[in-house]
Amino acid sequence: MAAPAIPPIRLGLIGTGLAVEKLHWPALRTLTDRFALTAFTDSSAEQGRRFAAYSGTDPARATADRAALLARDDVDAVLISVPIPHLYEVARDALAAGKDVFCEKPTGVDAEQAEDFLVLAAGHPDRTFMVGENYFYRDDLRYTRALLDSGAIGRPHLMAWRHAGQSVPRPGGFTSTPWRQRPQYRGGVHLDFGVHHIAQIRLLCGDVARVHGAVQTANSTIDGPSDLTLNLVFTGGAIGNYTASFPEIPVPPEPNDMRLYGTEGVLVLAGSDAERRVTRSSPDATTHTTVFRGIDNGYRAELADFADAVQFGLRPVGSVAQSVANAMVVQRALDSAEQAAALTLAPVPGAGAVPLWRPRGSTGLFDGLPGQRSSSTASFAA
Structure with a gap:
């Protein structure tokens, strides 16, 4: 007897701007066996209407704000695509609401917030928490x-x-x-x-x-x-x-x-x-x-990796730790420029060599x- 089909992940979008329009939605529409869009929200009502129009999504799936979206029982996971200064707070709220999270990069506004992302991920070991990095894919x-x-x-x-x-x-x-x-x-x-x-x-x-x-x-x-x-x-x-x-x-x-x-x-x-x-x-x-x-350029593959992590418990390549490791090279480069000195990088816990997906x-x-x-x-x- 064939194994029963695994139902698609019921997905909510928090933010529907350019990254969703140009990168994520073109990938999602090829993965209808893995994801079913059940809700979306955007701080700009005009942008939300634009998303509904070009994606063909029922406008009734729009929610007033992220709190309303995160409270829905028909949302298993969220894709977060908001400006960089808001990524951490939205990811924190989504994990607290019991959702699996695919979050746009980078992990925070500076080195301190990158560390906060690591702590956040460690505090929710029962959830899939992935940060998008299409270059890995x-x-x-x-x-x-x-x-x-x-x-x-x-x-x-x-x-x-x-x-x-x-x-x-x-x-x-x-x-x-x-x-x-x-x-x-x-x-x-x-x-x-x-x-x-x-x-x-x-x-x-x-x-x-x-x-x-x-x-x-x-x-x-x-x-x-x-x-x-x-x-x-x-x-x-x-x-x-x-x-x-x-x-x-x-x-x-x-x-x-x-x-x-x-x-x-x-x-x-x-x-x-x-x-x-x-x-x-x-x-x-x-x-x-x-x-x-x-x-x-990897957008479909990274979402497939996220789905595999949620549905089959696989460890995704685009982990929070790998994203932090990327961001810390930039942050230490800026430190080096300010100090006019060569600086070492401490290993990021849980990162290590990037796996080949x-x-x-x-x-x-x-x-x-x-x-x-x-x-x-x-x-x-x-």
Whole structure:
């Protein structure tokens, strides 16, 4: 006899802004076997109406506020997508109400609140509490991690990554939100967006043992530093440099690629959201390039991981501890810049090396996931 079907998780949305519209809802609508949206709320009634319109959700599922939503018996779990300064308080209330929680990143406004997130998670061991980090689930990054784990480039010894791109308020974009232009959280764009880059670095290079950072302010449209350069020493012995610049003036096209140098090869990660490329170079000057198209950059996979944690008791990759570990690299980088000194990072309890996520029940990396992959071989020998 076939096992009975597991009913979908009854989900409530707290906040229905840009992150839900552009990132989470497109993923949720492909996971109707895992989630059933039963309620939503937004501090902006206009935004709530907009969500109901574009998602096709019955407007009657709107609630007056989060307290009303959290009091509902037909909500098992919540997806929290509110401005960064409010993430902690909303997550706290949701856990207290007995809900499982998928919370937007980062874990708090500063190092002290990151610690509060750890304490909050420890206080609710019976609940799934996950912080979104789609970079842990991106197909190209997981593929790269698998190559590294297999020894494809030998012992990694150097990471180099420069990311630069104009950042000015644009209607309909994330930079248009006032709370991002005048952030009430330490680090501004480097905590909000840059924490994704730190997640990528930790996924591929391991935990960071020491940082030496410097910052500059060169963008009048946002408060806080626009530039960050960071020298890194990893616990595995490799070293690296990460530089991120978000100026207000247009900049020439930048490669924005990440390079990982090993004793037996080099990996280069490049491309856009629409087409990501991973190129492995061998000592004989042969290059093997895998191109990823049509992937959703991990949003569907992270929600599937959350559902697996709620329904099957699996430990999610995107744990609170892993998110805190990402955020603490940013916070210690800012400390380093202020003190003009190299600083160590204490291990985050419960974090450690980021696990490599695979679809549940699969030994492959891409089973059941959207997107296409193609490979080619070339040579850069003279």
